[in-house]
Amino acid sequence: MTAALGTTTSTKNGFDLGPAVELVSKEEGHRQPLAPEFVSAEDFSPLEVAYDFGRVRREDIEAGPRNIWRYKKLLPVPSNVEQIPNTEPGCTRLVRADRLAKALGLKNLWVKDDTGNPTHSFKDRVVAVALAAAREFGFEVLACPSTGNLANAVAAAAARAGWDSVVLIPSSLERAKVLTTAVYDGSLIAVDGNYDDVNRLATQLAAERENWAFVNVNVRPYYSEGSKTLAYEVAEQLGWRIPEQLVVPIASGSQLTKVDKGLRELGELGLVEASPYRIFGAQASGCSPVSAAFRSGHDVVQPVKPDTIARSLAIGNPADGPYVLDVVNRTGGAIEDVSDEEVVEGIRLLARTEGIFTETAGGVTVATAKKLIEAGKLDPEAETVLLITGDGLKTLDAIEGKVGPRATVPPNADAVRAVLED
Amino acid sequence: MTAALGTTTSTKNGFDLGPAVELVSKEEGHRQPLAPEFVSAEDFSPLEVAYDFGRVRREDIEAGPRNIWRYKKLLPVPSNVEQIPNTEPGCTRLVRADRLAKALGLKNLWVKDDTGNPTHSFKDRVVAVALAAAREFGFEVLACPSTGNLANAVAAAAARAGWDSVVLIPSSLERAKVLTTAVYDGSLIAVDGNYDDVNRLATQLAAERENWAFVNVNVRPYYSEGSKTLAYEVAEQLGWRIPEQLVVPIASGSQLTKVDKGLRELGELGLVEASPYRIFGAQASGCSPVSAAFRSGHDVVQPVKPDTIARSLAIGNPADGPYVLDVVNRTGGAIEDVSDEEVVEGIRLLARTEGIFTETAGGVTVATAKKLIEAGKLDPEAETVLLITGDGLKTLDAIEGKVGPRATVPPNADAVRAVLED
Structure with a gap:
């Protein structure tokens, strides 16, 4: 570890982290060499990775492995990352969701199903x-x-x-x-x-x-960059195109800001046409500090004490809350929150229309999309992507007592027939 | 449904099931038109799909979608299958498993991780x-x-x-x-x-x-063909090459026979070099009728009453048992069975070496591979693939009481330090 603690004159500090060149503080833009640090000593704001991408071509990405390492030239990882033992997440399904679209009143909807990852979440x-x-x-x-x-x-x-x-x-x-x-x-x-x-x-x-x-x-500055791959994959899976609307759940808020960062990078690098997009945030009402700040027009996020079944989103003091507000306001999106009852209905709606069983966080995303459409905030005509980031098998409690067999019958065909003809 | 019940002179019977042309009885080879039937009226043996593949090229497959429909020219499905709402399973990870290989004493091991499918099993x-x-x-x-x-x-x-x-x-x-x-x-x-x-x-x-x-x-004749895609994917992911050894779990036995069928087809079509391979079968001792038949050299499988934690393999009277024996004997493989304790150890071994959490059936496969190596039946020098076909989240009972936190401590750093320095 001593290498990481030394100071050098090179901004890259001797590490091979691919295109990453330095860390930058989010508030005042102070720059410092790459190191395992997460808060700026200058302005005490979070540090973020800055890059010198050089030229990145679609063909290079498309020729890469079928996991997030195909985007290694856009991530703070060693140049030979795919040769080093690690998990190989990513390249999860982008599902055309016509039945869910119809139920929600949308024209053109996709679900990014991240339950296919090795441990079934983003x-x-x-x-x-x-x-x-x-x-x-x-x-x-x-x-x-x-x-x-x-x-x-x-x-x-x-x-x-x-x-x-x-x-x-x-x-x-x-x-x-x-x-x-x-x-x-x-x-x-x-x-x-x-x-x-x-x-x-x-x-x-x-x-x-x-x-x-x-x-x-x-x-954390390196870790959080991994969420950019959700944006890269959505764009590549759409045929190198940016969708007009994305609905993203908010816990710390990091994922939403990194999806935005990923989309901007793709446009800046000419990998996609830099078309406009709007990012929408989803929270559970029992832990909705960012939604509350958005609603009241504040740029400060007031911490709350979480009380919701959407435990994977239950961060009462979200570190990236203010940056989420920036992104949503800049792109013309909105933030909404939904009750635990709506979360369960969101889980069930996605399951019965598309055969995808998501955890409570995904229920938040689906239910929030519904609410945003009903409020006229999501454009029903615009191409929309919902990020479904975790698996229903991990939050079975949420549906316990809500779903079950239609009936329990004795082992004879008459009994089954009677149930089906009800 | 009436269309399916009519008789026509065309063997294809008017259905577009791609390259599928007719059904053939497994015992005596009686042929009949494609229809939703599963037993031959002539010899009472199971019906299997027969094909006229024509020319199938690697490029066509590689240009297809990233799911099993890339192999549509090898499956009994409509020519436009990828345009019809369905799930899009397949293209799951083939993981290079060096740490598991070392633990087992193998040189060259891969794990086909089918937990990444939409509902997390094959x-x-x-x-x-x-x-x-x-x-x-x-x-x-x-x-x-x-x-x-x-x-x-x-x-x-x-x-x-x-x-x-x-x-x-x-x-x-x-x-x-x-x-x-x-x-x-x-x-x-x-x-x-x-x-x-x-x-x-x-x-x-x-x-x-x-x-x-x-x-x-x-x-069932159409359904069971889906298992061939496991073989296709393994070969394509290895760079269009057949591994020397495969270890496959046995429930009805259908999967093992279809993996063999898929590998043979690839060779016959020239999509891979038709190199020799050996297929090994894995059962839980609490439901091991095929293993028992193999051990005693019989070609008849005696039904048993299952009693094992590997419930997804617990078929006491496996329909394809005799055909499994044929495949294993023809390819020079073997069949072995393992105790429930070994199943749990197999689950834990795969988890701690490769970060893959499988259900009990996967534990059977890993533990059986171990036993076959120790018995000198699996060649430690030969390239080997284990089929891991289901997810540990669905069989948590198997590890309940076996794994857990190292300690429960009060919320202070000293307490954590004390545990870690133990």
């Missing part, structure tokens, strides 16, 4: 990028605080790479999420406290363990 | 083909008896296509499997009986409901 994308960058920085342990999807993705990626992992979870976490993390055999530690306690512990440990990469703490 | 492949053929035959309802993966796949595919589904399950089925089927909003009917009762009901209903396609009953 977190595999960000973790794979974090792991690739962390290795280059000399880290040896992959770590995170998490309540679910991230825990799965970190434990799985570390296992695949042959690294140790340290995953901190609240001890109250549902048994299913514990099992699906523990099976990868890293160091899973349950903490008697809530997610805030776990998160605080992670920040403390990140400061003292110099060979631990906490994916969403000390290597 | 059943999406066979159901998509069944749906495409069923539509061509004029059916309007997709149906099945099932205890899990098939139920999910049928309910999801029907939802996506806008069809009704009728899924029959034993009422004792785990709540998680019930929920993940019911969410798609078809007609899910729980039957107070075991799987044999449910299966019998399905056969009875298939005979009287002329617009119901029971995927694994009356359209």
Whole structure:
């Protein structure tokens, strides 16, 4: 790890992180060499990766592997990243959703189904990028605080790479999420406290363990870039074209801002025509600080105490909240929030129209799209993409008691016939 | 449905099922026109699809969609199949598994990870083909008896296509499997009986409901062809090459025989060099009728009463058992079975070495591979592919109590440090 702590005159600091050249603070644009740091010492704002892309051609991407490493020339990862053991997420389905479109009153709808990733959520994308960058920085342990999807993705990626992992979870976490993390055999530690306690512990440990990469703490600037691949894939799958409207769930807000960043990069690089697009944000009403700020026209996001079944979105103090507001306002989008009842109806609507079973976060996205259409904010004529970022198998509690067999019958054909003719 | 019941002089019977030309009985080779039938009236053996492939080129396949429809010229599906609403399974990852290889003592190992399919098992492949053929035959309802993966796949595919589904399950089925089927909003009917009762009901209903396609009953010859796509993908992903050894789980035995059929077709069509390969079968000891027959050198498979945690393989009277023995003997493979304890160890071994969390059936495959290597039956020097056909999230019970947090600690860094330094 010592290499990462030295100072050099080169902005690239001796690391091969592909096109990444330095870190820039989001508020005042202070520049600093690439390093495992996440907050600017100058203005205390988050650090973001800046690039010198050079020339990137569609053909290079199309000739690449069928996973996110096809976009390696647009990511902060080593030039030979696809040769190093890691997970290979991405290239998930973009599904033409005519039946859902009809139910929602849209003309032209697509669903980006990220449940096909290795651990069935978009977190595999960000973790794979974090792991690739962390290795280059000399880290040896992959770590995170998490309540679910991230825990799965970190434990799985570390296992695949042959690294140790340290995953901190609240001890109250549902048994299913514990099992699906523990099976990868890293160091899973349950903490008697809530997610805030776990998160605080992670920040403390990140400061003292110099060979631990906490994916969403000390290597967060690299990690978060992984979400750009959602935008790249949507554009490539549409035939190198940007959709007019995207609906994106908001937790920390990072994903939404990175989807925007990815779309802008594609236009700037001439990989697509830089056509206008609008980005819409989706929250659960039980944790809707960004939606509340948008509604009241504020540019400051007031923290809340989450209370929603959409736990993977339940971040009461979203780090990228203000930047989400910037993106949504700049692109002419909107933000809306939906009740837990609407979330469940969103899950069920997507399942019964398109055969895609999403977790609560996807229910938030579908239900928010519905609300935005009804409010006249989403244009029903415009081509629209919904980002479905996680899997229903991980949040079965949400539909427990809501769906079930139509009937339970004795084992004879008459009984089945009677049910079907009801 | 009337079209399917007419008799015509054309062997194709007026249906567009692509390269499929007729049905052939497996025992005596009696030929009959394409129709939704599954048993030969001549010799009572299963019917199988026969083709006239014409010329199929790698370029045509490579230019196709990134799902099983890229192989439409090798499947009994309409020529325009990719334009008709259906699921788009396939093109799942083929993972280079160096860490698992090392643990097993192999030189050159790949894992075909079929958990990336829409409902996270290979059943999406066979159901998509069944749906495409069923539509061509004029059916309007997709149906099945099932205890899990098939139920999910049928309910999801029907939802996506806008069809009704009728899924029959034993009422004792785990709540998680019930929920993940019911969410798609078809007609899910729980039957107070075991799987044999449910299966019998399905056969009875298939005979009287002329617009119901029971995927694994009356359209079984088409359905089962979907498993060939596993072989096609493995070969294409290896750069149009056949691996020397494949390890395949055995339930009805259909998948193993279709993987063999797919590999042979590729060689016959000149899409790959027709190099020799050996196919190995994997069963759980608690339901190992085919393994038992292989061990004793019989060509008849004696039915058993299943008792294993590998429920998706728990078919006590496997329809294709004798044909599995033929394939394994012809290719020079072997069949082995493993205890439930070994199944769990197989799940955990794959998870901790490659970050892939499989269901019990995958645990059977991994554990059987281990046993075959130790017995000197799998050649450690030969390139080997393991088929991992389902997802660990669906069989969490198997690891319940076996894996968990390393410790539960109070929310302070000292407590975490103490655990990690243990």
